[in-house]
Amino acid sequence: MKIDPTKLITIDAYHLFVSVVTPRPIAWVSTVDMGGVNNLAPFSMYTLLSSVPAVVGFGVGTYRDGHKKDTMRNIELTKEFVINIVTEELAEAMNVTSAPFPPEVSEFDQVGLSPVQSEMVAPARVGQSPVCMECRVLQILRFGREPMINNFVIGEILLIHINDELWRDGAIDASHLKTVGRLGGGTDLYCRTRDTFEMKRPELEV
Numbered sequence: 001m002k003i004d005p006t007k008l009i010t011i012d013a014y015h016l017f018v019s020v021v022t023p024r025p026i027a028w029v030s031t032v033d034m035g036g037v038n039n040l041a042p043f044s045m046y047t048l049l050s051s052v053p054a055v056v057g058f059g060v061g062t063y064r065d066g067h068k069k070d071t072m073r074n075i076e077l078t079k080e081f082v083i084n085i086v087t088e089e090l091a092e093a094m095n096v097t098s099a100p101f102p103p104e105v106s107e108f109d110q111v112g113l114s115p116v117q118s119e120m121v122a123p124a125r126v127g128q129s130p131v132c133m134e135c136r137v138l139q140i141l142r143f144g145r146e147p148m149i150n151n152f153v154i155g156e157i158l159l160i161h162i163n164d165e166l167w168r169d170g171a172i173d174a175s176h177l178k179t180v181g182r183l184g185g186g187t188d189l190y191c192r193t194r195d196t197f198e199m200k201r202p203e204l205e206v
Helices: 010-020 070-078 088-096 107-111
Strands: 027-032 038-043 046-050 055-061 080-084 131-145 148-162 180-182 190-192
Touching: 027 055, 027 070, 038 055, 038 070, 038 107, 055 070, 055 131, 070 080, 070 131, 070 148, 088 107, 088 180
Parallel strands: none
Antiparallel strands: 027 038, 027 080, 046 055, 055 148, 080 131, 131 148, 180 190
């Protein structure tokens, strides 16, 4: 089978590519509006772009009628956000925060999470998340045509909060972090990172 992506309607293209690019880590992004309402929402088009300088990026689409999501609107106003890591224990709460709550409603309150004051940015971080990254916007890229605009937010990591019990021998112990990822399009499937295997990187003599 061969598929020309330019011939696909938006929803079919979305289902195709989120089925191909898997598993996808989840950026659980907290922002705050100008009235102080904390917002929290998950996004699975998310990746590390650079380690030095420390830069991350994640994608935020619009709703089908074209209006912006709270996350995007808040980021455009404040230029700040926090990425909170989603673990198995937090998966259910993360899923609830994907619902389109009204702007005046804080997802922290809806799922009983603790908003903890960040040190370098205005948005709160999730107190229950074992790893949180305070970020400032560097750039926002926009793709698509109205009404279906896709934004890719690029941010510099200013400060990372890591639970002490995860830090071993100068690094995070991935086996104890127990993150979850997103799978195929048109489904509600997620995956765990507990099933791992190791392969040594080859070294070539020059």
